[in-house]
Amino acid sequence: MDLSSANLEDLMNLKVTSVSKRQQQLARTAAAVFVISAEDIRRSGATNLPDVLRMAPGVDVQQIDANAWAISVRGFNERYSNKVLVLIDGRTVYTPTFSGVYWDQIDMPLENIERIEVIRGPGSTVWGANAVNGVINILTKNSKATKGGLVKAGAGTDMAQSVAQYGGEIGGSANYRVFAKGLYTGNSQNQDGSAAYDRWSRMQAGFRSDWDLTAHDSLTVAGNLFSNGARQTQFQELLPAPFLTPYGQPVGATGGDVLSRWDHRSDSGTETSIQASYDWYRRSDLAGPEVERTFDVDFQNHVTAGSSHEVVWGLGYRVSDSGVAPGYWIGLKPAFQTEALYSAFLQDEIRLSDSVWLTLGSKIEHNSFTGFEWEPGVRLVWNPEGTRHAIWLAASKAIRQPSRVDAAVQFTTPALPIGNNILQGYVFSGNPQLKAETMFDYEAGYRRQFSKTVSLDLSTFLSFYRNLETADPGALEIIPGQSITVIQTIQYQNHAKAVDYGGEVSLDWKASRRWRIQPGYSYLHATIRNVPGTNGTPAANISQMFPQNILQIRSQVNLTRRMEFDQSLYYTARLPGSAIPGDPRLDVRLARRLGESTEVSVTGQNLARPRSMEYGTSFGVLGTYAERSIYGQITWRF
Numbered sequence: 001m002d003l004s005s006a007n008l009e010d011l012m013n014l015k016v017t018s019v020s021k022r023q024q025q026l027a028r029t030a031a032a033v034f035v036i037s038a039e040d041i042r043r044s045g046a047t048n049l050p051d052v053l054r055m056a057p058g059v060d061v062q063q064i065d066a067n068a069w070a071i072s073v074r075g076f077n078e079r080y081s082n083k084v085l086v087l088i089d090g091r092t093v094y095t096p097t098f099s100g101v102y103w104d105q106i107d108m109p110l111e112n113i114e115r116i117e118v119i120r121g122p123g124s125t126v127w128g129a130n131a132v133n134g135v136i137n138i139l140t141k142n143s144k145a146t147k148g149g150l151v152k153a154g155a156g157t158d159m160a161q162s163v164a165q166y167g168g169e170i171g172g173s174a175n176y177r178v179f180a181k182g183l184y185t186g187n188s189q190n191q192d193g194s195a196a197y198d199r200w201s202r203m204q205a206g207f208r209s210d211w212d213l214t215a216h217d218s219l220t221v222a223g224n225l226f227s228n229g230a231r232q233t234q235f236q237e238l239l240p241a242p243f244l245t246p247y248g249q250p251v252g253a254t255g256g257d258v259l260s261r262w263d264h265r266s267d268s269g270t271e272t273s274i275q276a277s278y279d280w281y282r283r284s285d286l287a288g289p290e291v292e293r294t295f296d297v298d299f300q301n302h303v304t305a306g307s308s309h310e311v312v313w314g315l316g317y318r319v320s321d322s323g324v325a326p327g328y329w330i331g332l333k334p335a336f337q338t339e340a341l342y343s344a345f346l347q348d349e350i351r352l353s354d355s356v357w358l359t360l361g362s363k364i365e366h367n368s369f370t371g372f373e374w375e376p377g378v379r380l381v382w383n384p385e386g387t388r389h390a391i392w393l394a395a396s397k398a399i400r401q402p403s404r405v406d407a408a409v410q411f412t413t414p415a416l417p418i419g420n421n422i423l424q425g426y427v428f429s430g431n432p433q434l435k436a437e438t439m440f441d442y443e444a445g446y447r448r449q450f451s452k453t454v455s456l457d458l459s460t461f462l463s464f465y466r467n468l469e470t471a472d473p474g475a476l477e478i479i480p481g482q483s484i485t486v487i488q489t490i491q492y493q494n495h496a497k498a499v500d501y502g503g504e505v506s507l508d509w510k511a512s513r514r515w516r517i518q519p520g521y522s523y524l525h526a527t528i529r530n531v532p533g534t535n536g537t538p539a540a541n542i543s544q545m546f547p548q549n550i551l552q553i554r555s556q557v558n559l560t561r562r563m564e565f566d567q568s569l570y571y572t573a574r575l576p577g578s579a580i581p582g583d584p585r586l587d588v589r590l591a592r593r594l595g596e597s598t599e600v601s602v603t604g605q606n607l608a609r610p611r612s613m614e615y616g617t618s619f620g621v622l623g624t625y626a627e628r629s630i631y632g633q634i635t636w637r638f
Contacts (some may be wrong), residue, residue, distance in 0.1 A: 014026045014035060014577070016029060017139075019119060021126050021302075027447060028311065028381055030357075030381040031379065031529055032121050032461075034117075035116070036056060036059060036115060036118065038057050044566070044587070045601065045603030047154070049106065054552065056520075057504040058074050058134075058459075059071065060073070060075075060077045060547055062615035063614045064623050065198035066185050066187060066188045067104045067185065067200035068198075069103045072084050072133065073134030074121070074133045074134065075498065077544070079621065080095075081101070081401070082130065083130065084130075084131075084132070084136060086135075087127075087136070088106065088138045089261075089613060090275055091257065091259050091277045096292070096339065096403055097404045097405060099406070102281075104228055105182065105226065109381055110178075113140055113141070117135075117137045118136055119442060120133075121133070123135035124363055124377070124398035125375060125396060126347060126361065127363070128410045129341075130399075132399070132437075140208065141212045143167055143175040146165070147168055147175065148167060148637060148638055150164070150165040150635070151163070153633070154631060154632060155631070156311070157629035157631070159186065162181070163180070164179065174209060174212070175210050177209075181204045182202070182204075183200070183202040184200070187515070188624040188625055190622075195520040196622075197232065198230070198624055200230040201228070202229075204226040205225050207223055212454070213550070217261070223259070228252065229252055230250070230252070233247070233249070233622040234246065234247060234249045235247065251285050255279070259275065260276050260277070262275075269303075269304055271302040285596070288302055288325055288328030289324065291320045292549060294321075296317075296318040297317050299316070300313070311346055312345075314344070314345055316343040316345075322339075331410045331411060332408045333410045340367035341559075342366045343366075345362065349361070355384040357380065361377055362374055362377065373436055379598075389447060389448070392443075393443070395440075397438065397441075398438075398441065399439070402436065406430055409428045409429065412427050413461030418486075419578070423483050423486065425486075429489070430492055430583070431491050431493060434497060435494045438466045439463055442461065444460050446459075452484045455507070455508045459503055462499075462501045464498075465497055465499070468495075468528070468540060470496045470539060471492060471539065472493040472534065473535070476488060477489070493536055494534045494536040495542070499527050500524060500526035500527055502522065502523045502524035503523055506519070515558075516556045518553075521549070521550070521551050523548060528540055544616060549573035550572050552571075564589070565591075569584070570584070570586075571584045583613075583614050585606055585612070586607040587603065587605045588603065593638060600633070602632050604618055604629070606626055606629060609628065611625040611627045614626065
């Protein structure tokens with residue numbers, strides 16, 4: 001559905017699947033959901049997934065350097081944002097080693113995305129661990145919708161990319177597409193205006209096929225291979241000045257994934273699916289060569305019980321073999337380890353009346369770090385039949401399970417002089433006894449369609465976090481000698497807690513037949529404290545991870561039948577206690593269709609400033625400045 005030209009009545013009836021793992025009308029969904037459509041992506045002028053996600057209220061997207069981003073929902077934002085679960089067609093891309101997402105590894109042709117469903121708030125009842133502050137589910141198009149050829153080429157101030165794709169039929173019951181993509185991004189800038197050491201190149205190839213096996217059965221098989229080459233400027237964060245010297249480091253990654261899903265729908269309406277995926281990569285980054293192999297299988301069943309119950313339940317099993325090769329400055333003990341995750345979930349949507357629905361459910365999991373965990377949730381929505389408004393309430397528990405680094409990291413810094421004849425070094429170690437970080441969340445929301453041209457979406461939340469991770473100093477070891485050496489041990493503990501609250505609002509206004517305006521705003525306030533009697537440093541840093549104010553305003557104008565003019569203004573207010581000022585970003589796109597098969601576009605990015613730093617340094621990777629740029633592109637379909 002082309003959402004830029006649809007009536008807002010169609011938007012209220014839009015189907016989403018990420019909240020309950022089954023199709024629901026957006027108007028009847030008791031969650032803060034924002035949908036980014038294929039048309040929104042095309043008209044944004046974005047060239048990568050992080051820039052696409054800037055459109056969603058409550059999603060904080062901050063670029064660190066030319067190939068690394070910090071992306072999160074409702075705070076806790078850093079390079080490895082560990083409280084947001086990211087999925088591609090239901091396949092998790094959350095790495096169990098560092099707890100987060102390598103955004104440079106999940107780049108894809110944006111033309112193949114059907115929509116992106118962004119849940120602000122917990123999605124743990126159906127998706128499980130790590131879906132704490134949000135879920136980002138990227139859904140790709142059925143190959144039936146991408147028949148024919150596609151060639152895209154673009155180049156600009158600091159980047160170039162190309163895509164070649166072809167899709168067709170296999171017999172009369174199956175379709176396929178195959179594609180290849182290449183990308184190059186040049187160096188950004190350092191603070192002194194010199195070229196940074198952070199360029200990025202990527203090659204990717206993939207396929208998808210969809211089969212109609214019978215009138216009731218369908219099969220999807222998809223796969224990807226990629227190879228990344230990049231650079232970054234790194235330093236060892238624990239070393240004191242003047243030994244905190246940045247140095248250039250190459251970053252390489254290769255890997256791939258394969259997914260298969262079987263769907264069955266019976267004559268009675270019962271839906272059953274089985275999805276299996278295998279994901280692997282080898283990455284050379286901060287800690288040396290990291291290897292991960294993950295196999296995941298999920299069974300799901302949806303059945304209607306009587307006239308009042310919609311029941312969805314499922315079982316899952318995931319096994320990950322991950323580790324970092326020994327002999328580098330960061331190590332894991334043991335270097336390689338296999339972890340298994342067993343899960344089950346049950347959710348029942350109960351129709352209490354023609355206008356009220358109550359959803360009860362829970363996920364139960366057993367992981368290799370903390371054993372059994374359960375994540376219940378309750379949701380209530382009031383949507384009177386025949387009206388254009390809805391009120392919803394939700395309460396949920398969610399957990400973030402420890403990662404390999406949390407439990408098993410081992411590294412020692414050099415002993416360096418801190419005074420006359422005094423040396424100091426640090427010994428950093430993980431904690432295999434860590435508990436899962438826990439969040440109890442309470443939400444409320446309101447949706448209203450005022451007319452066929454104006455709709456409003458409001459949400460608010462209050463969240464309580466317990467067992468948040470801290471880096472706690474241990475006993476000092478004094479080693480006598482010609483110079484006294486002081487060794488400080490540091491270990492992860494669960495000695496912090498937090499409270500945050502805020503809300504998001506988005507408006508969709510068709511100002512005229514040719515002009516659509518979509519403003520959005522989010523507010524967040526957070527407080528983090530140590531447990532009384534402890535003195536560790538919380539891993540969550542207010543000065544970088546919790547922007548209080550984020551604003552988006554998008555405008556889409558059809559100048560003529562063949563010419564489009566689109567503008568996107570994004571603003572993240574100055575972070576509390578940070579030296580980085582508020583960051584305005586203005587992107588402008590002008591496009592013209594040449595006939596029915598060709599489109600030419602010019603996009604200006606970061607036009608508000610000649611250059612800007614969004615996030616700063618994270619996990620020892622030096623933050624750089626993104627420059628103002630112009631990008632031209634031609635797309636030909638045949």
